[in-house]
Each structure stands twice: as C-alpha cells, then as structure tokens.
Amino acid sequence: MINLIKAKERQKEAAANADKPPVKEQTATHLRLQRDISELNLPPTCTIEFPNGKDDLMYFDLTIIPDEGYYMGGIFPFSFQIPPLYPHDAPKVKCKIKVYHPNIDVEGNVCLNILREDWKPVLNINTVIYGIYHLFLEPNPDDPLNHDAAAQLRDNPQMFEHDVRGTMYGESKDGVYFDRCFDI
Template sequence: MIRLFKEKEKLREIAESSDGRAPVKKLSAGELRLHKDISELNLPESCGISFPNGKDDLLNFEITIRPDEGFYGGGDFVFSFEVPLMYPHEAPKVKCKTKVYHPNIDLAGNVCLNILREDWNPVLNINTIIYGLYHLFTQPSHEDPLNPDAAALLRASSQGFQAVVRHVMTNGYRGETYHPLFMQHMKAASYHQSRLK
C-alpha cells in the first residue's frame, strides 16, 4: 500500500510539472552557494578541477595543483574536497591524496592551512582555499608544522630541504618512511648549526 502511494505521488508530481519531466531536486542553500563558487572559479593555470563522482555531485571534487616554481615545481599534487551541507558556515574537509614531503602536510594527507580551521568564515570560498593550497607549495612554512621533520630541515637548510623534496618527488616513499637521504641532510644541518654556535 505504501509503495502504491509513493508511485501515485510521483505521477502527480510529474503531471504538475509544466513539461511532463520529473521535478528537479531542490538544492540546499549550501549547494547553491557551492554551485556559484565553482562556476566563478578563477584557478591559476597550473591548477585543475575534476569530479570523480560526476558533475551531479558538487559536494565531492578534486583539485590538482602543479606548481611551476619553488621546491615543488613540476610535481602533481591532488587534493580531495568534501564540502558539508552547512557550507559556507562550515569549511570543506580537504585532504592531500598525494604523499608529499612537506612541513604543512602530514603522511595521512592532513593539511595545515588556517583558513580550513580557526580562520574559516562564510565570506571565504573554494577559490580562496585553492590559492591557499597553491601558496603552501610556493612558500612552505616551518611554523606550526604537521610534519616536524620536514619543518626542522626547512628551518636548518633550504638546500637540504630542496634535495630531499626532489629525491622524494623522484623516487617516492617507501611505505611510511623517507629515503635515507633525508637523514643525511638532517645530520649535516645539525652539524652545521652546532658549528655556528
């Protein structure tokens, strides 16, 4: 009986629509705002957007960042965005899907970007987040790190840091550990700092 009622309700909705097609799903305020944000994206040339679940699922998408300069120049870094229904009152959840040696990104893909946490407010948008992520690759910060080892090496020796980044980008990770080159640069940086004292 309930099934029959649902079928009658569906037929009534179709009959009420002006062109005979099934009614379009109403979007929430957050989905409308997200649709506007995505339609107005002004991405850097080295960034791209994709929708793994299809364009009907705007709440889940991926951003690829390809920095053309700095420590990470020439790399491809993919971030997943999961936008809550309460957007823009809640920040999207952003994860880095690419394992990267970075002071502000840990091996689990968590990203240290203040606008995704305490500094988020509804005036900000998806474009702002993408530019913030892009900035992490052109200007990584050793302050407030998620990867303390990478931050310590960046603080001690930018050349050593660059060498490890290049090595990891070229050869990747082995499981959850860095290549031995990282430890060599850390020891050299520590030795250099102790000689300066």
C-alpha cells in the same frame, strides 16, 4: 463532495507528473557552492575535476602542478569534500599522495589556517585553492604538520630541497616511502 473533487484533481496532477523527473530542491549550501564554482579563477597550474559529474559539486578533485619553488613539476592531487553546512563549515581537504611537506602530513592532512580556526563563511573555494597553491610556492615552517620537514626547511634549506626532490621521485625519508609525483 468538494474534497473528493480536489482529491481527484491531485491524482490527475500526480499521474501527469509521474513520468517527469522530480525537481531537486536546492539547499543554501548547493546554491553557494554553485556560485563559488562558477566564479573560480584557478591559477594556470591548477585543474579541477568532478569525478561524480557536474551534478555532484559536494566532492571534487584539485590537481596542482607548481611551476616554481621546491615542488616544481610535481603533480599533487587533492580531494575536496564539502560539508552539508558549507559555508559555515570549512571544506575537508586531503592530499591524495604522500608528500614531504611541512604543512602536509603523510596521511594527506593539510595545515592551512583557513581550513581550521580562521575559516569564515565569507571565504570560498577559490580562497582555499589559492591557499593550498601558495603552500607549494612558500611552505610555512612556522605552522607545521610535519615537524621534521619544517625544522629541516628552517635549519637547512639546501638539504630540505634535496630531500623534497628525492621524495618527489619516490624515495623514502626517515623510513617513510613517499609517492612519486612526476607523471602519476
């Protein structure tokens, strides 16, 4: 009889809660990501956007518009995909346009040590954003994905600057057409 009463109580409780939306359980990844996003301190030339709304923090876009260096004035959009095991696994970051850069290949892969072997759970989204931002201020020819761009930066910085400017306007380089990154 007691089990029947408890079952009826559970049915009444379930019926009362039926029109309420289910409470979404927060995982450790979501809690950490919420903290990382709330503590962001973006450089003034960076913006972040959540295309799926603020409820989906696992995917967002970053736009960098450098105000100095070889890439000054260009608009460089990136996508961030946060893995389910974040912060134990690094975010997956891709440049959404083709850019002539020693540390970014034409598929948009980014060569940044903290996104690979140097990732540690104590690092956060802010650290990654500043790392990518820094690549536009000071490209690193010693750890390249685009070996031709890295060699050109090392051996002939003036020609590298010329080619960066041309490709930012949508010109091709070595048979590869690059995306115009002004007013995209």
